[in-house]
Amino acid sequence: MKVYLIPTEYITNIYPDIEKFVDRLVPTTHGRFDKIDILNDILLNKESLWTIVDEDNDNNIIGIIITQISTYPRTKMLSIQYAAGDQLNEWMEESLVTLENWAVDNECTSMEITGRRGWVRKLKLHNWEEEFVIVKKDNLKKDNLKIVSSEKKNGKEKRRKQPASTGRVKDLSIKTA
Numbered sequence: 001m002k003v004y005l006i007p008t009e010y011i012t013n014i015y016p017d018i019e020k021f022v023d024r025l026v027p028t029t030h031g032r033f034d035k036i037d038i039l040n041d042i043l044l045n046k047e048s049l050w051t052i053v054d055e056d057n058d059n060n061i062i063g064i065i066i067t068q069i070s071t072y073p074r075t076k077m078l079s080i081q082y083a084a085g086d087q088l089n090e091w092m093e094e095s096l097v098t099l100e101n102w103a104v105d106n107e108c109t110s111m112e113i114t115g116r117r118g119w120v121r122k123l124k125l126h127n128w129e130e131e132f133v134i135v136k137k138d139n140l141k142k143d144n145l146k147i148v149s150s151e152k153k154n155g156k157e158k159r160r161k162q163p164a165s166t167g168r169v170k171d172l173s174i175k176t177a
Contacts, residue, residue, distance in 0.1 A: 001052055001053065001062070001090055001091040001094055002052070002055055002094075003050055003065075003094055004052075006049045011043055012043075013171060014061070014174070015036070015039070017062060018064050019035075021061075021063065022038055022064070024084040025038060025084050026038070028115070036116070038082070040067075041066075042066065046068065047067060047068045048066065048069065049064060049156055050064065050066070050095070050098075050099070052064070052085055052091045056084075062083060062086045062091070063087070063095075065080060065082070065083045065095060065099070066080075066081045066083075075109050075110060076107055076108045077103075077109065077110045077112050078100075078102070078103035078110075078112075079110065079111040079113070080099065080112070080115075083095075083113075088122075092122065093126065100113065113128075114134070
């Protein structure tokens with residue numbers, strides 16, 4: 001297995017060979033991206049496309065990895081945005097080594113991946129560690145707001161002896177649009 005960085009000018013030529021892998025990626029974005037969005041980011045050089053080629057089997061592409069260099073205020077990282085393919089266990093280690101070398105060549109100090117929980121277990125074997133979790137809420141809706149009103153008048157507050165209280169809450173909510 002060999003890992004190759006695909007120059008932008010060759011993307012449209014090999015797209016028929018990688019489309020099935022891009023199709024697998026779309027559901028993992030949970031509605032954030034569609035095929036055209038992923039392809040557009042690659043064609044605009046926002047992301048880089050890597051292919052995994054089985055040289056023993058007519059140079060068939062058996063997987064893809066899409067990366068992006070993320071520049072943060074204090075560090076630069078190679079972000080693995082997506083990975084899909086067949087026989088992952090056979091090409092994962094070589095891919096990680098290739099990507100790490102490329103990251104160092106591009107002055108990255110770290111690599112990161114956002115993905116399913118299963119990646120934590122697989123990557124732990126290669127000295128990666130879980131850093132944080134992303135939590136999401138869907139089906140957002142507007143709700144009534146509660147506004148806290150102070151009992152201050154003319155900038156002065158009347159002190160009352162009450163148990164540890166920080167003030168009273170008045171329901172001044174109004175329906176919002």
